Amino acid sequence: MAVGVLALQGSYNEHIAALRRIGVKGIEIRKAEQLRGVDSLIIPGGESTTMAKLAELHNLFPALREFVGSGKPVWGTCAGLIFLANKATGQKTGGQDLVGGLDCTVHRNFFGSQLQSFEMELSVPKLAEKEGGTSTCRGVFIRAPAILEVGPNVEVIADCPVSSEQLKVAIPTSDGQEEKEFTNNRVIVAVKQGNLLATAFHPELTSDSRWHRYFLAMVEEAKEEATPSEVMVKYDLYGDGNDRAKKPYDLPIFE
Numbered sequence: 001m002a003v004g005v006l007a008l009q010g011s012y013n014e015h016i017a018a019l020r021r022i023g024v025k026g027i028e029i030r031k032a033e034q035l036r037g038v039d040s041l042i043i044p045g046g047e048s049t050t051m052a053k054l055a056e057l058h059n060l061f062p063a064l065r066e067f068v069g070s071g072k073p074v075w076g077t078c079a080g081l082i083f084l085a086n087k088a089t090g091q092k093t094g095g096q097d098l099v100g101g102l103d104c105t106v107h108r109n110f111f112g113s114q115l116q117s118f119e120m121e122l123s124v125p126k127l128a129e130k131e132g133g134t135s136t137c138r139g140v141f142i143r144a145p146a147i148l149e150v151g152p153n154v155e156v157i158a159d160c161p162v163s164s165e166q167l168k169v170a171i172p173t174s175d176g177q178e179e180k181e182f183t184n185n186r187v188i189v190a191v192k193q194g195n196l197l198a199t200a201f202h203p204e205l206t207s208d209s210r211w212h213r214y215f216l217a218m219v220e221e222a223k224e225e226a227t228p229s230e231v232m233v234k235y236d237l238y239g240d241g242n243d244r245a246k247k248p249y250d251l252p253i254f255e
């Protein structure tokens with residue numbers, strides 16, 4: 001199996017190394033046509049404005065949107081999460097292009113500047129249920145975003161506690177955010193929506209390979225769904241004018 005890794009900027013080498021550790025080839029993607037050769041994609045962390053400028057320069061946005069829209073599995077980490085979000089706040093003046101597709105609002109630098117980067121143990125029972133191991137994982141947050149709001153089809157896989165002060169700094173009341181959304185003082189940091197996975201932190205910088213395995217399981221599932229094994233097709237197998245129902249074989253069919 002091979003997984004595409006958007007290689008414009010940021011931690012794409014680290015994702016490729018993480019994939020290699022579990023025996024999977026990561027293919028660097030820099031051009032729209034290279035996307036046609038892969039059926040899954042990781043958008044790494046980095047700096048989303050710079051990444052967006054490079055994607056614009058290489059005219060990648062239409063191909064990325066088509067890729068996401070076609071239902072192929074895509075995992076965005078950190079800046080990659082921002083790329084996938086339908087809406088981002090805290091952007092630089094003028095904003096930046098997003099690929100979109102993930103029904104959520106993300107705050108670009110929710111946890112503050114580079115100096116406020118941190119690590120914490122996150123509770124991830126859903127990940128442990130699928131991939132085994134402990135019910136927590138190490139979250140490496142580097143100038144990290146956070147998800148403030150999700151749509152009804154988005155499954156929350158991890159959230160994390162934040163202080164009232166952090167909320168106040170990141171979301172001044174003048175932004176019009178309703179306070180009740182954050183009564184538990186928690187923000188969302190990992191989600192899944194169909195074939196889209198997004199994490200605000202960097203699993204590729206840890207030795208825990210469960211997030212990469214989790215994504216690969218999504219890729220496998222998507223492939224199985226795409227195989228029309230139960231579809232019955234009519235063939236005139238014997239040339240006698242009678243259609244006989246038959247499960248399709250892999251093409252070509254030599255019969």
Ligand SMILES: NC(=O)CC[C@H](N)C(=O)O
Nearest residue numbers: 045046047048078079108
């Ligand atoms: N580590 C990261 O990917 C940081 C993302 C950063 N907050 C951005 O806006 O791009």
